[in-house]
Amino acid sequence: MRELKTHISIQGLNVSHGRLAILKDITLDIPDKRITVVIGPSGCGKTTLLKSLNRLLDPYDGLKVTGRILVDGEDIYRPGVEVTHIRRKMGLLSQKPQVLPMSIFDNVAFAPRIHGLREKKRLTRTVEHYLRLAGLWEEVKDRLNAPASRLSVGQQQRLCLARGLAAEPEIILGDEPTSALDPQSSQHVERRLLELKSDYTIIIVTHILRQAKRIADYIVFLYLGEVVEHGPAEQVFAQPRHPRTKAYLTGEIS
């Protein structure tokens, strides 16, 4: 196994709501330009872990977050850090695609526009580029001004991918990004992710083991808010070290 460069380093992360601990002392290095898949039964804190990475937990009341998360060596929970800057580094694909209430074009142009790109020609080029990257261009090129909500769910998820990529992130976060999609659309999204991993660090949360096997380079197994095991995918799937991982992989716990 080649040496993996670390992109995100999570050190002693705790998230709790009142007395309820959601994430317990997570320490983890996420490899650069690989697909890291977080697996685990529902309710084990996968989504919380993902949201803590781009500080989307901030708007929730009563959540206490301690520990450090270093992205490119910078602690994103340090006071005074620019939140929008951190979020821009990470594109998020949610479970159910959330297109913005505007046209297809405006959805992709949203992030470039708020980050200062005004010039029409360059904007058009940017939008086309990212729609192509997300594999959606051919399907929508004739109706860029149509409302994004009219696309099918599978197309909407790829639009969300294009929109996220247009913010020029380094990291793609996916919160069960295919769970609302039909098999064909899921396959489409998975294929895109595999293509994108040469340029982006990708972190996907899923409860579909087969999907994890198909796309993962690195596996993190989360159970009841704790990291039980993490390591290169081949190794975790072939010979899990922890009995609980084994039980989960064989379907004994879910």
Add this chain to the structure above:
Amino acid sequence: MKENGRRADGRGRDVGQWRRRRAEEGLFRALMVLSLLVVVGCLTLILATIIWKGLPALKLSMITQTPKGGYYLGKEGGILNAILGSLYLACGATFLALLLGLPIVLYLNVYARRFSRLAGFIRFSFDVLWGVPSIVYGAFGFMLMVFFGLRTSLLAGIITVALLELPIMSRAMDEVIRLVPRDLTEASYSLGATRLETAFKVIVRQSLPGILTAVLIAFGRGIGDAASVLFTAGFTDRVPTSLLQPAATLPLAIFFQLGTPFREVRERAYASAAVLTILILIISLVSRALARRYTRHTIR
């Protein structure tokens, strides 16, 4: 034999229960239809009354001329002064209320914590203010006027009616903006948008139809209110040409004309009521059409 008997018994009970449930269903359905008829009946009767009684006075001159011979006793001319006065006043007040209300509501939903005490207190205040009678707003507006040395004028009326509209509009907007899915705002944040950008580019856009409805409700309340403008906007036979002149309003025109001893003038009151109703109808239709135009992007 025994088995059969028991089965027959059971079936009998089933039939009885089924009849009772059907009767229940029928009774409540009848009650609902009845209440529906009351609403529809009221609307038709109101419209019929004002049109029937106002018809003799409903001439083109009613909406193109100002009154001749005074608004209280005059039988000639029209109510252009009140039509324009009401439109100026309600538009100004609605605009002012929106200017104050939208930032408050966006603050409540985007900036304030979900269960913050301040937000709770603001919502509670709006609920209380909603219930305050409009004559109290009128008195309060009058007090403000005295304090600032303002005379009865369009401006004073606009300010008072804006205060009257503010809680109605804000609460209605609050309800629709609260329905914006959390995932949608998170999607915007995750693209690096600030709260302000999220508020105006995503949340306002998503809830635009609801915001338009809120504005319309407030406008309807403002244009139809008599008590709040009685002391503040005053009444005049002339069309106001500046914010500092008094302005006539339709509800007051109706009120004054209904109070006269002459039948012809009372007919003019009903005609004025018809004009006001039609005005509100037109504005509702236009804003609905507008809302439909802007909903094409809304996420459902």
